[in-house]
Amino acid sequence: HGGRFDDHMGNEIDEQPAVAARVLDAFAGGIADGSLWRSLGLAGFDRIHRVVVLGCGTSLHAGIAIGRVFSDLGHLPVTALVASEASSFVPEPHTLVIAISQSGETADILRALDALSFPDRTLLALTNNPYSSLAREADAVIDCLAGVEIGVAATKTFVAQVMTGVAVALSGLCGSARVDRVDARAALEALTETPLRLDAALRGWSDSIPLLTEEFADASGFLFLGRGSGVVYAAEGALKLKELTYRWAEHQPAGELKHGPLALVENGTPVLAVDVGDRRLDINIAEVLARGGRVVRIAGVGPDPVGDLRPAPPWGPLEAVVPLQLFARSLAIRLDRNVDKPRNLAKSVTVD
Ligand code: M6R
Numbered sequence: 229h230g231g232r233f234d235d236h237m238g239n240e241i242d243e244q245p246a247v248a249a250r251v252l253d254a255f256a257g258g259i260a261d262g263s264l265w266r267s268l269g270l271a272g273f274d275r276i277h278r279v280v281v282l283g284c285g286t287s288l289h290a291g292i293a294i295g296r297v298f299s300d301l302g303h304l305p306v307t308a309l310v311a312s313e314a315s316s317f318v319p320e321p322h323t324l325v326i327a328i329s330q331s332g333e334t335a336d337i338l339r340a341l342d343a344l345s346f347p348d349r350t351l352l353a354l355t356n357n358p359y360s361s362l363a364r365e366a367d368a369v370i371d372c373l374a375g376v377e378i379g380v381a382a383t384k385t386f387v388a389q390v391m392t393g394v395a396v397a398l399s400g401l402c403g404s405a406r407v408d409r410v411d412a413r414a415a416l417e418a419l420t421e422t423p424l425r426l427d428a429a430l431r432g433w434s435d436s437i438p439l440l441t442e443e444f445a446d447a448s449g450f451l452f453l454g455r456g457s458g459v460v461y462a463a464e465g466a467l468k469l470k471e472l473t474y475r476w477a478e479h480q481p482a483g484e485l486k487h488g489p490l491a492l493v494e495n496g497t498p499v500l501a502v503d504v505g506d507r508r509l510d511i512n513i514a515e516v517l518a519r520g521g522r523v524v525r526i527a528g529v530g531p532d533p534v535g536d537l538r539p540a541p542p543w544g545p546l547e548a549v550v551p552l553q554l555f556a557r558s559l560a561i562r563l564d565r566n567v568d569k570p571r572n573l574a575k576s577v578t579v580d
Pocket of ligand 1: 284285286287288329332334380575576
């Protein structure tokens with residue numbers, strides 16, 4: 229496999245810092261002067277009134293993270309659309325649709341494009357295959373440069389999609405009069421640090437993942453929590469866990485716990501919480517601990533958050549995906565699952 233691990237997934241997780249660095253090499257130079265955005269031939273940023281991010285599974289999660297850049301920094305309304313449910317979308321002029329698909333061949337995505345063909349719509353395809361069916365349909369295409377991903381579970385393509393989409397969004401923002409330069413510059417700086425943070429997360433979590441795997445090997449269900457920009461990483465962690473281990477997992481915005489899901493927590497229930505520095509999460513974690521739940525806090529680049537808490541950028545703590553991927557893979561291997569080819573699933577989903 230040309231990597232340290234016997235499975236593709238392990239190597240693809242390992243490659244993520246290099247993939248993030250490749251995306252920066254290719255696109256970061258076009259952010260501050262807005263040239264990346266212009267090179268895509270997109271309408272001027274100030275002519276966009278709404279952004280729709282469209283995708284399935286992990287690619288939808290990448291879209292949600294990217295969408296937060298347009299809403300938080302660009303103050304644009306953003307809609308995240310599950311591709312298989314796109315027919316309920318009410319068209320609006322001056323909408324930028326960003327369709328995110330690793331393969332570019334996902335049937336749900338291609339079908340959604342019919343529902344989303346209305347006047348004054350711009351379609352940007354963000355894909356790992358610039359020759360795909362999706363790319364052919366789009367007004368503009370950006371290649372997320374992840375390289376071939378063989379594992380059915382999306383890992384390095386998620387990182388590549390978030391990095392690429394954020395680069396495009398920031399480039400648009402930098403060319404706009406509406407945007408606060410200081411915020412955009414801080415965001416660009418945070419994006420530039422990502423390869424280092426991914427690398428630190430890989431190293432920082434490597435010792436504790438085997439311990440967590442043993443601790444939770446017999447758990448039948450898992451809860452993933454987050455707040456704000458952390459919610460989508462909780463969602464991604466739950467998806468990886470289900471897909472790879474065949475154990476039940478659900479994610480919740482942490483504030484929703486008390487509205488129902490807290491009833492699931494009993495002695496020993498594993499709860500993984502993505503911490504983006506919103507202190508209300510501590511209250512939610514205390515509720516879980518009071519019921520005997522076992523909490524893993526995912527903050528910063530290692531299991532010990534002390535000294536590494538900083539506010540997450542608008543797209544959230546991308547490096548938080550590393551321990552979530554590592555944990556899902558490790559537990560799957562412990563349970564004797566095939567981590568590259570989970571049961572019932574395909575890499576490219578070309579059916580409805
Ligand atoms: O090729 P796509 O990005 O359109 O695929 C979308 C989903 O099928 C995909 O992300 C799926 O959720 C992954 N297997 C999750 O790891």
